[in-house]
Amino acid sequence: MTRVARIPITNVYADGAYTGRILVGRALNPMNVLLDSGSAVFALDGRKYRPDKAAGDRTTRFAQYMSYSDGSHWAGGVIKTTVAVGRPGKLISADTINVALATEQTKDMFGATDGILGLAYAPLDEAWEMPKDTIANAYSSTRIRGGRYTQITPYLRHLDQLNVVSDIFAFYTMRSCIHRGGKNPADDPLNQGWMVLGGGEDCRDFYSGKFQTAKVLAEQWYNTNLKAIIVGDTDPLAVHQLPPAGYPSNSIVDSGTTSIDLGPQLLKAVISRFRPAQRALMQAALARKKLCVAMADLNLRKWPDLTFILQGLQKTDVVLKVRPQDYWQVNAPKPGLAQLALTQGEPGFAILGLPLMNGYFTIFDGEADNDRGVVKFAPRT
Numbered sequence: 001m002t003r004v005a006r007i008p009i010t011n012v013y014a015d016g017a018y019t020g021r022i023l024v025g026r027a028l029n030p031m032n033v034l035l036d037s038g039s040a041v042f043a044l045d046g047r048k049y050r051p052d053k054a055a056g057d058r059t060t061r062f063a064q065y066m067s068y069s070d071g072s073h074w075a076g077g078v079i080k081t082t083v084a085v086g087r088p089g090k091l092i093s094a095d096t097i098n099v100a101l102a103t104e105q106t107k108d109m110f111g112a113t114d115g116i117l118g119l120a121y122a123p124l125d126e127a128w129e130m131p132k133d134t135i136a137n138a139y140s141s142t143r144i145r146g147g148r149y150t151q152i153t154p155y156l157r158h159l160d161q162l163n164v165v166s167d168i169f170a171f172y173t174m175r176s177c178i179h180r181g182g183k184n185p186a187d188d189p190l191n192q193g194w195m196v197l198g199g200g201e202d203c204r205d206f207y208s209g210k211f212q213t214a215k216v217l218a219e220q221w222y223n224t225n226l227k228a229i230i231v232g233d234t235d236p237l238a239v240h241q242l243p244p245a246g247y248p249s250n251s252i253v254d255s256g257t258t259s260i261d262l263g264p265q266l267l268k269a270v271i272s273r274f275r276p277a278q279r280a281l282m283q284a285a286l287a288r289k290k291l292c293v294a295m296a297d298l299n300l301r302k303w304p305d306l307t308f309i310l311q312g313l314q315k316t317d318v319v320l321k322v323r324p325q326d327y328w329q330v331n332a333p334k335p336g337l338a339q340l341a342l343t344q345g346e347p348g349f350a351i352l353g354l355p356l357m358n359g360y361f362t363i364f365d366g367e368a369d370n371d372r373g374v375v376k377f378a379p380r381t
Contacts, residue, residue, distance in 0.1 A: 003165050004199040005086035009035065009173075010192050012185045013112040016177040016258035016332075016354070020195050022117065023084040023091070024099065026055040031114040035195055036256030037169075037364055038221050038351075039118035040125040040154040041066055046076050046103040048114045051135055056095070057081045059135040062127045062152055063144040064100040074102035074109050075141035077134025078127060078152065085197055092197065094164045098125075098152045103138045118154060119169055119255070119364065121219040121373075125154040156197075156366065165198030167366035172196075172206045172380055176258045176341050176354035177332035200363035200376070207361035207378035212318040214310040216373040218248035222364055224375065225311035226251035226350050229266075231273035232304025241266060241348045250349060251310075253362070253375050257353030260306075260327065261345035270306070270342070278303060285340040292337040300324040308356060313374050320377055326355045 007020040019032050024044065031044055041064055051057040058080040067073035078100050084093035102109065110116070118124065128147030130139055139147075153161065160167040173193040182188050196203055201211070217223045228236040241263060243250045262270065271282050281298065285291045303324035310318040332339040341355040363376040 003092055004202065005090075005092045005165070005197040006203070007085055007195045007197060008192065009171075009195050010186065011173075011175055012178055012191050015111070016175070017256055018171070018173060018193060018195070018354075019113050020085075020117075024049055025052055025057060025081050027052065028084060033115045033117040034110075034113050034256065035117055035119065035171075036254075037119045038252060038254035038256045039066070039116065040120045040122060041100060041116065041118045042098060042155045043074060043076070043100040043102050044115035045105070045110045046101040049101060051079050051081070051101070058096075059133045061130050061132065061134060062098075062150070063130050063134040063139055063147065064127050065141045065144045072106040072109050073141060074105040075139075075144050076100050076102040076104060077138070079135060083155070092159075092165060094159055094162055097155060097158055101135065104141055119156055120154075120221050121366070122151060122154055122157050123220055125152050126150075127152045159198075160367070168199055168363065170196040170200030170203070170206075170361060170363040171255055171357055172361050173354060173358050175329060176326070176358060177329035177339050179329075179331050180333070180335050181331040200361070200365075203361070205381065207380050209379050211363070211376040211378045212320070213313040213368075214253070214318045214375045214377070215313045216369065216375060219372055220248060221252040221254065222373060222375050223247075223249035224251045224253055224352070225249055226308065226352070227311055227317060228309040229270055230307035230309070231270060234273045236309070237269055237273065239266065239350075244346060244348050247349060251352055252350075253352045253356065253364075255354065255357065255362075257351045259341045259343040259351075259353050260322070260355050261343045261351035261353065263347040263349055264344055265347065266350065267342065267344050274304070282340060282342070286344065290333055290337075291340045291343070292333060293340075295330055295336055295338045298328060298330075298338055300328060300330075303328070308352065313369060318377065320356060321359065322355055323359060326358045
């Protein structure tokens with residue numbers, strides 16, 4: 001399979017995370033969805049898309065429910081419909097795609113987007129089989145979880161099974177927060193990027209040099225083994241943390257996370273390696289709700305790179321540098337402020353989000369290494 005789609009993406013609708021336009025149903029209704037390598041569900045706001053049986057949409061007895069760490073959740077029935085991506089005249093289209101329509105959702109669940117497109121592995125696409133049609137009968141989230149547990153085929157795996165495109169996707173991004181240095185953030189090139197569906201290495205205009213290949217440890221999220229972090233030219237900080245119970249590794253690479261999220265002890269150890277004045281600014285940012293300081297207080301040329309060392313597919317480790325302008329996002333959340341893109345998360349676990357990816361053209365190859373997958377990084381152009 002050699003078909004590849006380039007999808008323009010932007011970070012202005014999802015508070016720094018990236019969204020792209022897909023076309024749903026035979027009428028090719030445009031939907032702007034969050035692109036998330038950390039989940040596998042494909043869901044649309046049930047108020048934005050209505051099934052059109054006359055045009056080929058099929059309802060099912062499956063329903064889905066998803067909850068998130070911020071307390072938000074959604075639930076709804078699953079339909080099978082047509083989904084297309086790509087440029088006019090060169091659309092990549094497939095029928096019978098599983099899409100959940102969220103009819104129950106917490107306030108601002110999808111924000112300014114129309115839904116979420118999960119790009120991770122099939123075991124994360126959880127569903128429940130119910131007694132009746134889940135569109136004609138809108139089951140509550142409580143009742144859904146009382147149904148027969150199962151899994152359904154996620155979007156990318158479905159495309160691969162239909163021989164439409166390969167189970168590979170890639171991201172070209174420049175920011176992890178919305179850049180607000182101009183009049184209209186939507187027109188700012190720094191807030192734009194690309195997602196490539198079905199390939200990546202053939203897009204030579206997006207990268208230079210060779211790829212480094214990180215080993216994926218499990219077919220769930222893109223699970224990786226974070227071995228060490230280096231602050232500037234200080235000694236490597238070995239990461240000995242054990243993952244939380246039930247997690248197959250100590251880290252993941254996640255396009256849907258707008259920070260590098262480290263456990264409390266690891267984050268504290270990393271910050272301790274900075275110079276005292278720099279450490280004080282980071283601690284001040286972490287103490288504030290918006291994680292920001294005045295840009296006038298920063299001189300990013302004097303800040304060190306952060307180096308993240310991941311287990312490679314073979315014997316060679318993957319060495320990735322995160323520049324000061326990537327872990328400090330300037331002109332965010334307002335002009336003249338800089339937002340720290342390092343956050344405190346769950347003990348024993350690291351989410352390596354967009355700041356790690358911003359300096360690289362990042363390929364998530366779900367077919368490599370006997371379908372376990374790999375993550376590839378090459379310096380972006």
